Amino acid sequence: MPKDGGIGASTKRREDVRFLSGTGQYTDDINLHGQAHAYFLRSDVAHGTINGIDTEAAEAMPGVLKVFTAKDFEGVGGVPCGWQVTDRFGEVMQEPKHPVLAEGRVRHVGDPIAVVVAETLAQARDAAEAIVPDISDLPAVVDLKAALEDGAQKVHEELKSNLCYDWGFVEDNRDAVDEAIRNAHHVTTLELRNNRLIANPMEPRVAVGDYNRANDEHTLYTTSQNPHVIRLLMGAFVLGIPEHKLRVVAPDVGGGFGAKIYHYAEEAFCTFAAKALGRPVKWTSSRSEAFMSDAHGRDHVTKIELALDKDNNFTALRTETYANMGAYLSTFAPSIPTWLHGTLMAGNYKTPLIYVNVKAVFTNTVPVDAYRGAGRPEATYQLERVVDQAARELGVSPIELRRQNFITEFPYATPVAVEYDTGDYHATMDKLLEMTDHAGFEARAAESKKNGKLRGFGLAHYIEACGIAPSNLVGQLGARAGLYESATVRVNATGSISVMTGSHSHGQGHETTFAQVISEMIGIDANQVDIIHGDTGRGPMGMGTYGSRSIAVGGSAMVRAAEKVINKAKKIAAHLMEASEGDIELKDGKFSVAGTDKEVAWGDVTLAAYVPHNYPLEDIEPGLEETAFYDPANFTYPSGAYGCEVEVDPETGKVEIVGFAAADDFGNVINPMIVEGQVHGGLAQGIGQALMENCAYDADGQLISASYMDYAMPRSSDLPMFKVDHSCVTPCTHNPLGVKGCGEAGAIGSPPAVVNAVLDALNRGGHKVAHIDMPTSPARVWAAMNKTPMAAE
Amino acid sequence: MNRIELKVNGKTVSGEVEGRTLLVDFLRQTLRLTGTHVGCDTSQCGACTIHMNGMPVKSCSVLAAEADGAEVTTIEGMANADGSLNTMQQAFQDFHGLQCGFCTPGMVMAATALLRENPKPSEGEIRHYLEGNICRCTGYHNIVKAIQAASGQDVTPVAAE
Structure with missing residues (x-):
């Protein structure tokens, strides 16, 4: 493999051309016909009781379609948590409800109180200023240690305290560690703070919800590192939409760094409101909102x-x-x-x-x-x-x-x-x-x-x-999802390849690197390989990109799928060359029979798979497309x-x-x-x-x-x-x-x-x-x- | 509403704008030139940088009405006549000066303006000039190299340091 294309080459990124010419498509670049705009009114106090929200004046403002509050979300689930930790006493963590819109209380600056949907963003923003929330301040819980003191104000009244969990690891080591430290020759002690940060991907979050009455299908365009995970969490736990009626698309995404892993209330809102109003609904975060609503x-x-x-x-x-x-x-x-x-x-x-x-x-x-x-x-x-x-x-x-x-x-x-x-x-x-x-x-x-x-x-x-991570392991540790990855390698009749991966690229360059791997494995030019990601409607299941997992898990799934493709292609090649399958070698895009000068090109084999006139139909199906799920060891x-x-x-x-x-x-x-x-x-x-x-x-x-x-x-x-x-x-x-x-x-x-x-x-x-x-x-x-x-x- | 007429990427365009409409919103919403991005609301990030009458400006800080009669260039107007990437754009690709691509249009517009003012900037001059353009992906290392390369200065190739 020439070193400008395969594994180990510093191949220039193919995605750069669209990003450098202004033709990338980020979520905010998507504008659907008839789309309305959502503006979130957010709490300006850290903690308070909502006594009432007067939306009457706002509803009467020009262009306003509807003002939503928590009462519109009765029967809708809370934003779910995907991991349940068990504490050192064997108790599961305290897990409060996280409503889509604040119910009865606001609990942080930025907590959404109401949403105006209007014809234009300016109209929605103007109308939000006419909403009159009646909120009585409560003491704010800010300091971590003070939050755990007896009698501290509780963030969630229904919980026992502000302690989510008290976790010990490895609990069986506790006494032995205490003893070793007591008896040590020297002990160095530090007290330190790992400062709170905000991820700040340069693209603020955006959600566009759409609903098709004809087939009861919802589509959410969102700035996500893992659209399949959003489909699962939002569909199953919040809105009750089955996967086959919910498509989640995360197109070009302008950085994530973790902050775009999570399912956010705004995604559920836009999906919900699009059906309620019969109009596509778009929300684009301002940077100010991002500071108080991104995790x-x-x-x-x-x-x-x-x-x-x-x-x-x-x-x-x-x-x-x-x-x-x-x-x-x-x-x-x-x-x-x-x-x-x-x-x-x-x-x-x-x-x-x-x-x-x-x-x-x-x-x-x-x-x-x-x-x-x-x-x-x-x-x-x-x-x-x-x-x-x-x-x-x-x-x-x-x-x-x-x-x-x-x-x-x-x-x-x-x-x-x-x-x-x-x-x-x-x-x-x-x-x-x-x-x-x-x-x-x-x-x-x-x-x-x-x-x-x-x-x-x-x-x-x-x-x-x-x-x-290994799914069976993380399951024992409290994960509510598996952490495999999947890929489909679709070989087209003329030999070009589309890879559908569950990994998501938002700056990492997967479209280039994943193609390099396929190019190396098969020996065809990387330009013959397209990497498709970020759309639950196009790829198999996916767990997405975080934890530096894309090449290690997503790349491995793709390799496994490509190996299946190659194995099947070798059977076809063996048939075409009337040779034994075990003697077939694939190198530089050609199949050959070991020890002979017989060879057949990659494209001839792929064409035979789709035009199976001379083909072992009794042994294998036509076509050349394989999917693999890879769960790391x-x-x-x-x-x-x-x-x-x-x-x-x-x-x-x-x-x-x-x-x-x-x-x-x-x-x-x-x-x-x-x-x-x-x-x-x-x-x-x-x-x-x-x-x-x-x-x-x-x-x-x-x-x-x-x-x-x-x-x-x-x-x-x-x-x-x-x-x-x-x-x-x-x-x-x-x-x-x-x-x-x-x-x-x-x-x-x-x-x-x-x-x-x-x-x-x-x-x-x-x-x-x-x-x-x-x-x-x-x-x-x-x-x-x-x-x-x-x-x- | 005000009627404005201006030249964008060499073409005359016109539209009705509210007094409060920002130039960036006119470009993105009315003209659908979505290559210019909005990354903040305090004129800090520079993702919306364009050229107006030859000068780099943050189009979030200009009212559309103020651009009446102006000549504006956006990232969509930067490529060579045959559609290929121009020298600056090509240098960004060659030196991996972008990752997620969101700040990139603003970076390219700012960098282009820099070389007009200072054809052979030093590393320090480049870093100083880009104060108003925030990138969260690259750590600026390869952006600096790309701009030096675009200015014709010798730069270590990628992945060879």
Whole structure:
């Protein structure tokens, strides 16, 4: 296979042509005949009782078709949660109803109270101003620990408390871990916060509902990472529409990062209202709405303790985390601080005893769910911070302390229930130190000092679990869905191929990479292969794209389907060449008979499949189309070493990143160019978290970082050029491509590397600072250097 | 309602607009030129960047009525006459300067304006100029490279660093 097309080639992305010429089709670009526009009136208080909603004046406004409130949704289900966590006492989590429109109470700023549907968006917005909601304020629950105190105001009156669950993992290890920490030679303790973030894909969410009275079919166009999952959740749990009467289309989607996984109330609303009004109904989120209605990410408060013996071996690890769920349980929310976080607490280290406790808490804030990395950044951050701090306390090299405790033999069963199949952590560490010119660091630090700056180097080594996940395992852990992926490979008569995949591309470039794989397998030009995704009406079942699972799970399903196609095509080829099937080889788009010069082209075989005049009809059916469902045997375990070099201005506390390098082991790589782009983007988000981004609520539950004026999105001048490398390869052992996934790594490994670098700079400069919470803004760094307590933010 | 007439991508167009109608909404809703995107409501993200009378402007911050008589170029008007990608667009593809594609039209319009003002910008000058264009996917690394390449400067090829 020429290296401009198959596996391993940096093939240019075919999707770029439409994106660069303005001909992409995003959901907001869809305008249906007769469409009406929805505008959501949202709560401006964090918590309150709805005494009444006067919609009379609004209903009389020009162009208004109807004003909807909760009373129009009687008999309609709540927005469901897809994961049920069982706590450490064997009780299932508390799970409040999440109504489509607020019923009796508003529970966060942004909670929808009413929706106006009108002929134009401007008319709907004007009419919403005429709605008079009568809401009595209730005290807002904002602080995680205060929320759990006796007598605290409850977010949901019908629940016992604000505690969603109290989870222990592995519960049987609890006493042994306590004892090991009590008896340890040294214990390093840190208390830290993983700051709340907002995913902020550049395309705001959009939903367009349509209903066809003739055949009773609903269509929802939506900005989703997983249209089949939306069809299942919305159809089965909210609106009671069977799958065969509901089509969900997610066309070009402008980024997701987790925030477009979940089923949102606006999707159900537009689908419902389209039937109620007999008109297509469109809703387009403004960015301001996005800040208060897209699920947020992270928001953990953690105490972590690492025990070491006299030789600096890690002997035990204990964590206690308070995880913010927000006001309602978003689709995957309960799984993030538990199964996607606790299971990763071994990191790259052979710590024999680990206990993780997580208390998930309801508050009067926007629901919190997965954001790029989802649980794994939280695990990596606390672990890589505490290891660095232990090295500082013990006066040893943070590099050597990590190396000494690295897992080196695989497969490795961690004490937190997962088995790493492959990895080589010393290799990525070696590569990183080479990339960062670690040997030259002291000279650069001396140079910085001359210029009045403090220079620091920070390191993090991460492991993540991708390719989520074996269905039987996640079923035991509380998932209410399977996590396989499916693909159909449809070979057309003339040999071109349409692949329908359940994975969804919203920036990842699947249309290019998936075609590279098929091209490599069959030996035909990638331009003969189309990748179709994002439409439940065109593809088989799909679980969608999140958790860096597309190539590892969706790609594997496609490979399995293509293998079925090839096996059948070989039978046809054997018939055409009057040879034994076992002797048929497929190479460069030609079937040949081993040891002879007989051959038949791919296109001749595919034509025979559809024009079966000379064809083994007694043995096989005509046609050439196969579907496969792939359920992974295990997670995949990408890992890597990340290094950050910073200069801190001691006068202002401003941190400048002067170098950032990432050495990743992603297993085999299909398209290096795209993989590097994924790492760049992850790094930008992780560095953004560490330096700038912060979603802040005040004590009354007002969202005070609710626009790009207040929420610090990384801009081009905030980031450096990155050095990235993926030459350390230990292929995944259990999927056909040996791939691990690369989408989230950058956001997982970079925050601790940045914070460790800032602390290194400060400590080298004589400031004895153990920790600074993210974001390491100039104010926080300056305060830490000058031992000034931060004013409340 | 006001009647406006302007030139968009070389063609004269006209329409009735409310006083409050934004230029971006006129482009997207009335002319169905949906390549220009809306990513925020505070004039921060730059996804709606177009050229008006040769200058880059955020079309969310211009009233359609103000564009009466103007010459406007949008992303749909950037390709070569034969429909192929122009130098800047091609550089974005060659250097993987886009992922989800949503900020991309604004980025291309801003980058094109930059090279008109400064034909050989440094990395720092590019980063400074793009302050008003937010990308959430690429970390800007490959956007910077694409713009340097489009300006004829030597750039390391993709996947070779």
